[in-house]
Amino acid sequence: MNQTVFGTEMVLLTFIAIIIQIITLFVHFGVIITKPYHRPNWRFLLLIALFIIYNICSGLFPDVNISWMSVFTQNILAFGSGIALASYYFFFLVKEIEITQRKFFNVKFLVTSLIFAFLLLYIITYLLYGDLRTSKSLFIIPPVIVALYFGFNTVMGIRLISSNDSVRNSYRNLNLAGKLGIVFMASMPVVVAIGDYQMINNGLVNVSFLLITLAFYILIFLQAKNKKDMNYKYMRKDILLGITEFGLTPRELEIAGFILKGESYKDLADKMNIASKTISKHASNIFKKTECCNREEFIRKFLSS
Incomplete structure (x- = not known):
């Protein structure tokens, strides 16, 4: 060679x-x-x-x-x-x-x-x-x-x-x-x-x-292949349909589902094997895309129904 x-x-x-x-x-x-x-x-x-x-x-x-x-x-x-x-x-x-x-x-x-x-x-x-x-x-x-x-x-x-x-x-x-x-x-x-x-x-x-x-x-x-299964696993179908309109990435959809379940950033970081700062950055992107100021507003917006 x-x-x-x-x-x-x-x-x-x-x-x-x-x-x-x-x-x-x-x-x-x-x-x-x-x-x-x-x-x-x-x-x-x-x-x-x-x-x-x-x-x-x-x-x-x-x-x-x-x-x-x-x-x-x-x-x-x-x-x-x-x-x-x-x-x-x-x-x-x-x-x-x-x-x-x-x-x-x-x-x-x-x-x-x-x-x-x-x-x-x-x-x-x-x-x-x-x-x-x-x-x-x-x-x-x-x-x-x-x-x-x-x-x-x-x-x-x-x-x-x-x-x-x-x-x-x-x-x-x-x-x-x-x-x-x-x-x-x-x-x-x-x-x-x-x-x-x-x-x-x-x-x-x-x-x-x-x-x-x-x-x-x-x-x-x-x-x-698993987009639907992955997203449905973490949130209800009606909530998912509402969130997907905002153009979140698959990773952001996954994290959004955990946030709606009430997971803390620290627990979520441990569960997903990534840094807490990374989770916070993803969360900020999620809130920005969904036109929410913070975590509380995001949860109210998509769980109010």
Whole structure:
């Protein structure tokens, strides 16, 4: 599988991954057509595109045989696409699987640290001293430290919890797949620091793509299949019909049902295995969409009958 394609530096495994991801991209366009206003679908579309860009850039560059582009510029494209993918991947997980952000374990720190290291230790160092090897060696140190930190925190935060609810389990599967993807993604700078092993590096990164893609589509399938059962389980049919007019997402409908049952945010967070702040954020969105000022008004509005 170390065989390269079309006389470039790209190995066959990376090329196959690009083909799979392009096919997935077109398939996902079809999904978006059915739900054009569903934000998670658009976020996932961008994630697929970034995986494709990363595989193309890291697969083709650097290549000393490319005369029309300097190796320095090639590395900018390869490293830059990796930084963009890693940053957006974590952002996607924060938005879609509700990863709890903490001090130094958040999108802002990840993006800031990677961009700062890239600009200062790679680009500026090279422009000052003209030594590509030194600038590359200095640049890779902070990403390795950040990757190990994020990987360790992710492993410590993985919890394997199951229930009899297939849709809720699919959320947990997406959560688990995303977190395992972080671990594989964290291998990117570590492998680069060891040496130029495109097949290993891109292979591990693309495992995260397969994990998150399978989990995401399983979730979509189960939501579509079990939408009625899931919603009716938590509220009466007449109440459900009234709430659905306000355009709540499946997760918001689920939480709305629990709120109407009188569940506290803390108990609901424990039951759904997500942070209390996340429940509060969902509740705020629910109240805003249903034109209610607070929890009490929401309950009065839909239980008054």
